[in-house]
Amino acid sequence: MASEIKQGTLELVNHLPILQVITPMLIAPILVVLNNKTLSWLLSFLGALACLAISILLIQAVSDGSILTYYLGGWVPPIGIEYRIDAANAILLFLISIISAIVLIFSYSSLHAEIPEEKHTLFYSCFLLCLTGLLGVVATADIFNVFVFLEISSLSTYVLVAQGAYLDRRALSASFNYLIMGTIGATFFVIGIGYIYMATGSLNMMDIAERVNQLSDNRTIQAGFAFIVVGMGLKLAMVPLHVWLPNAYTFAPTVVTCFLAATATKVALYVLIRFVFSVFNYEDNFVNELFFLLLMPLAVIAMIAASVIAIFKQNLKKLLAYSSLAQIGYMLLGLSLMNQKGLASSLVHMVNHGFTKAALFMSLGAFMLKTKNAYIKSLRGLGKSMPFTSAAFVIGGLSLIGVPGTAGFISKWLLLEAALETGYWLVAILIIASSLFAVIYIWKIIEVLYFSESSESYNEVSVLTLMPMWILALFCIFLGINTSLTVDVANMATEILFK
Amino acid sequence: MDVNLNFIYGHLPYWLFIILMLSGLFIVVSRGNLIKKIVGLNIFQTSVFMFYISIGKMKGGTAPILLDKSADNSAVIYSNPLPHVLILTAIVVGIATTALGLALIIKIREEYDTVEEDDIQKMDQKDLKKYNKKNVLETNS
Numbered sequence: 001m002a003s004e005i006k007q008g009t010l011e012l013v014n015h016l017p018i019l020q021v022i023t024p025m026l027i028a029p030i031l032v033v034l035n036n037k038t039l040s041w042l043l044s045f046l047g048a049l050a051c052l053a054i055s056i057l058l059i060q061a062v063s064d065g066s067i068l069t070y071y072l073g074g075w076v077p078p079i080g081i082e083y084r085i086d087a088a089n090a091i092l093l094f095l096i097s098i099i100s101a102i103v104l105i106f107s108y109s110s111l112h113a114e115i116p117e118e119k120h121t122l123f124y125s126c127f128l129l130c131l132t133g134l135l136g137v138v139a140t141a142d143i144f145n146v147f148v149f150l151e152i153s154s155l156s157t158y159v160l161v162a163q164g165a166y167l168d169r170r171a172l173s174a175s176f177n178y179l180i181m182g183t184i185g186a187t188f189f190v191i192g193i194g195y196i197y198m199a200t201g202s203l204n205m206m207d208i209a210e211r212v213n214q215l216s217d218n219r220t221i222q223a224g225f226a227f228i229v230v231g232m233g234l235k236l237a238m239v240p241l242h243v244w245l246p247n248a249y250t251f252a253p254t255v256v257t258c259f260l261a262a263t264a265t266k267v268a269l270y271v272l273i274r275f276v277f278s279v280f281n282y283e284d285n286f287v288n289e290l291f292f293l294l295l296m297p298l299a300v301i302a303m304i305a306a307s308v309i310a311i312f313k314q315n316l317k318k319l320l321a322y323s324s325l326a327q328i329g330y331m332l333l334g335l336s337l338m339n340q341k342g343l344a345s346s347l348v349h350m351v352n353h354g355f356t357k358a359a360l361f362m363s364l365g366a367f368m369l370k371t372k373n374a375y376i377k378s379l380r381g382l383g384k385s386m387p388f389t390s391a392a393f394v395i396g397g398l399s400l401i402g403v404p405g406t407a408g409f410i411s412k413w414l415l416l417e418a419a420l421e422t423g424y425w426l427v428a429i430l431i432i433a434s435s436l437f438a439v440i441y442i443w444k445i446i447e448v449l450y451f452s453e454s455s456e457s458y459n460e461v462s463v464l465t466l467m468p469m470w471i472l473a474l475f476c477i478f479l480g481i482n483t484s485l486t487v488d489v490a491n492m493a494t495e496i497l498f499k
Numbered sequence: 500m501d502v503n504l505n506f507i508y509g510h511l512p513y514w515l516f517i518i519l520m521l522s523g524l525f526i527v528v529s530r531g532n533l534i535k536k537i538v539g540l541n542i543f544q545t546s547v548f549m550f551y552i553s554i555g556k557m558k559g560g561t562a563p564i565l566l567d568k569s570a571d572n573s574a575v576i577y578s579n580p581l582p583h584v585l586i587l588t589a590i591v592v593g594i595a596t597t598a599l600g601l602a603l604i605i606k607i608r609e610e611y612d613t614v615e616e617d618d619i620q621k622m623d624q625k626d627l628k629k630y631n632k633k634n635v636l637e638t639n640s
Contacts, residue, residue, distance in 0.1 A: 144585050151592045158599055162606070169610040173619055176603045180527060183540055183596050190547050190589055191520075197582070198554045 013061055017070040017083040020054045020093060021136045021149075023047055028128040037120045041108055044124040048101040051135065055093040062090045065492055069141075077141070078204035084141035088493035091347065091486070092138045092270050095354045099262040100131050105468040106362055107255040109461075113369055114253040115163050123163060127259070130156040134267045141205045143193050143279065146271060147186065150235070154182045157264060161252040171251035178244040185234025185241075188227050195224030196279070205278045212281055222286050228275055229290065236268035238295070238332060239302040242325055249321035250374075254365030257317065261324050261361055262354040269331055269350065273343070276335070277497040288338060296336040300430055302329030307437035311444070316364050317374045319441060320357065323400065326434060327353045333431075334415050337422050340494045345414035347490040352399070352407035352479055359396035359472035363389050366465050370458040376445060381454025388466050390449050392473040397442035399476040402435050407479035410487065512553035519546035531616040533607065537600045544593045548586045555582035 027047040031040040061068055062085055070083040085093070104127075115123055133153025137146055158179045164171030197203060199220040200211040212221055230241075237245040245265075249257050276282050276291075306325035313319040327349070334346030364374070366389045371378040383390045399406035402413075412435065419428040460466070479486055507514060523546055526539025560578035604614055611619050 144588070148588055148592070151596075155592075155595055155599060158603070162603060165606065165610070170623055172603060172607045172610060173616075173623075176533065176600065176607065179596065179600050179603065180536055180540060184524070184527065184543070186592075187544055187547055191550065194547065194551055194554065194582075197585075203585075 013057065013068070014070065016054050016058050016061070017068055017085050017139055018072070020051060020058065020097075021083070021132060021139050023050050023054070024128040024135070025132040028125045028132070031121055031125040031128070035121050037117060040121045040124045041104070044128050045101065045104045045108075047128060048097065048104050048131070051097040051131070052094075052101050055090070055097040058085050059090045059094055059489065061085075062087050063489060063492065065496065067496070078202045078207040081140065081142040081145050082204060082206075083139045084205070085139060086493065086496045087489050088273070088347065088497055089138045089270065091351060091489045091493065092266065093135060095266070095351050096131065096134050096138065096263045099259060099354055099358055100127075102468045102471055103255055103259045103262075103358065103362075105471075106258065106365070106465065109465045110254055110365055110369055114255075115166055119163070123160070126156045126159050127255075129153075130160060130259070134263055137267050138270060141278075142203050143196065143205060143208070143275075144203050147190055147193060150189070150268075150271070151186055153264070153267070154186065154235070157256075157260060158182070160256040161248050161260075163256065164251040164253050167253075168251050170247070174244075174247035174251045178248045181234055181241070181244040185231045188231030188234065190231075192224045192227030192231060195220050195227065199224070205274070208279050209281075212279065216281070216284070217286070221280070225275075225280055225287065226290070229272065229295075232268050232272045232275075236265045236272065236332075237325060237328055239298045239305070239325070239329070242302075242306075245325060246318055246321040249324065250315060250317045254361065254368060258358045258361040258365065261320070262358040265324070265328055266331075266350040266354060269328070269335070269346075273335060273346070273497070277343075282338065282498070291336040291338055295332055296427070299329045299332035299336055300427060302326060303333065303434040304430060304437070307434045307441070311437060311441045313441075314376050315374050316376055316379075316445065317361075319376075319445075320360055320364065323438065323441065324357055326438070327357070327400075329434075330412070330415060330431070333427065334418060337418050337424070339418060339422060340491075340498055341414065341418035341421060343497065344487070344490040344494045345411055345418050347493055348414055348486045349411035351486050352411045352476075355472050355475045355479065356396050356399040356406075356408055359392060359469060359476055360400065362469045362472060363393035363396060366461045366469060367393075369461055369465065376448055379445065379448045380452045381449075382458065383450035385454065385457040386460050388460055389469065392466075392469045393449070394446060395473040395476055397446065399480065401438045401442055405477065405480050407476045407486075409480055410483055414487070512549065512556075516546050516550040516553065519543075519549065533604045533614045533616065534601075536616075537597060537604070540600070541593070541597060544589070544596075548590060548593075551582040551586040551589070555579040 024047050027043055031043060034040060058068065068085040071077065072081040111120060130153050133149045133156065136149030137153065140146055140149060158175050161178060162171055162175035196208060199215060199218055200208050202208050202211060215221060234241045249261060252260065276287060280287055303326050306322045306329065310319050310322035313322060331346045331349050334342045334349060367379060367382060368374055370386065399408040402408040412431065416428055416431055419431065520543055523539050523543030527536050527543060530536055530539065555578055557576050557578050560576045563577040563580040565572065608614055611622055613619060
């Protein structure tokens with residue numbers, strides 16, 4: 001392992017891990033104090049840009065396989081909290097920061113249509129706290145710290161989802177259900193941490209990993225692992241535990257849906273990956289059996305069932321939410337194959353699907369700004385009157401299906417290769433079948449957009465709304481052609497995880 | 500039989516934890532009243548707090564306070580304070596969750612005039628039939 005611990009000097013690079021997390025956290029209360037709508041947008045956008053710059057610096061620092069660590073308050077782990085950045089979480093930090101920056105550009109023009117103006121400051125402040133939580137979960141190497149950040153992000157997410165209530169009161173019960181299920185998930189996660197602490201007496205991931213190796217086949221550890229899998233399953237919307245997701249995505253404001261669909265579930269999946277590889281022993285029989293017998297069938301069911309349900313949905317936000325469930329199935333499947341290729345495909349798909357789904361939700365949001373409605377009928381003939389938004393939607397759709405030349409193709413191809421290499425022919429066929437279902441529901445929308453006559457005609461949305469959408473759409477193409485950012489970093493990450 | 504009783508008695512805090520946890524979870528799942536759901540969630544979380552505190556306890560252990568700095572304290576058995584500290588954080592998180600849940604319930608009651616889940620679902624379905632309400636952006640309350 002080519003790891004190189006840099007610690008204790010005043011160079012900026014050593015403080016990047018903590019700056020990444022606290023930048024949005026420090027800005028959030030400033031917004032509340034200033035209480036100015038435009039200024040708070042500007043500050044949160046600048047904060048997101050700073051996060052993006054830091055995450056790019058971090059990717060550069062770890063792309064040679066080294067690991068950056070930061071000891072909070074100078075306390076040396078395992079006593080103190082440690083932040084630990086390697087290739088696996090650097091790529092996720094990048095995804096979260098860039099999506100938050102792009103989504104904030106979009107929110108400037110779309111938010112006033114969905115939330116009353118006097119709530120904007122608090123909305124941005126909540127958004128930044130959610131960002132802090134997600135970044136913190138990814139950066140930290142202390143398992144209890146993971147829980148704390150997870151709850152920071154979840155609590156602010158519940159608030160953000162409930163903001164949809166100004167347009168549709170069903171957002172309130174969607175948010176409430178999410179709160180109940182999310183809290184049950186988080187509490188299961190805490191029970192799991194308790195079991196691990198009980199058996200090992202440590203909270204630092206690296207420290208636990210060493211001690212777990214000595215305690216092979218310990219029932220307490222296994223119970224803890226099971227609790228963590230269920231808890232994270234709730235947070236990442238693993239199929240039987242997914243009931244909160246479709247409503248939360250449908251009734252949340254578009255900005256929030258974009259951000260959540262691209263980041264929140266991926267972060268929960270990252271926590272699961274981190275626990276399997278860096279905390280538990282991935283070669284352990286128990287872990288392998290759990291993934292093979294439980295997670296793989298669930299992932300396949302998610303892939304097929306959610307895609308089929310998506311075909312019959314008329315509300316496009318709900319359709320895309322179900323398609324998100326199917327895509328989470330792909331990522332979970334890649335992980336449950338338990339080999340390097342599968343894990344790499346899972347990591348790459350996290351990033352690619354993040355951009356793809358954000359592009360889709362954002363162009364849908366742009367349609368909704370004009371048509372005031374999320375139903376498929378309202379999109380009739382918009383391909384002519386809103387050509388740029390429609391084109392962005394089509395690019396996102398193609399990437400979701402996995403057409404060659406788009407980001408979705410790369411990760412699905414990697415997943416297929418991994419499945420075939422392991423010898424799961426049936427799984428490989430089902431992956432293709434699920435992609436065909438995606439063709440059906442995306443085609444259904446494209447047909448309405450381009451091949452039906454419109455009763456009303458709308459103007460194209462403003463440039464400021466088009467810009468973020470097109471940045472995402474271009475990323476969908478760029479990541480389909482240039483894979484050095486995703487595939488190479490993911491391969492580096494899997495090597496570190498499978499050390 | 501004797502062995503079993505010893506097993507149960509020896510793990511008494513854990514049994515309490517399991518009973519509390521399951522009853523809390525059962526209330527969350529089975530009750531339709533939103534406030535009762537929050538109560539269930541609180542019981543569920545409290546069980547975890549008790550679990551953490553019980554794993555920090557040592558037999559004959561005292562509170563981890565250094566009384567006499569000059570004396571040799573290596574013979575004194577201390578309880579582990581770390582789980583208490585951890586659970587202090589979890590309690591704060593639990594309070595925040597409860598507060599947010601109750602705030603949502605107030606909002607739901609303002610909008611629907613009920614806190615029963617079944618009634619809310621019925622009203623949503625009625626809305627859908629009556630106004631064909633489809634996540635419309637223009638209707639602003």
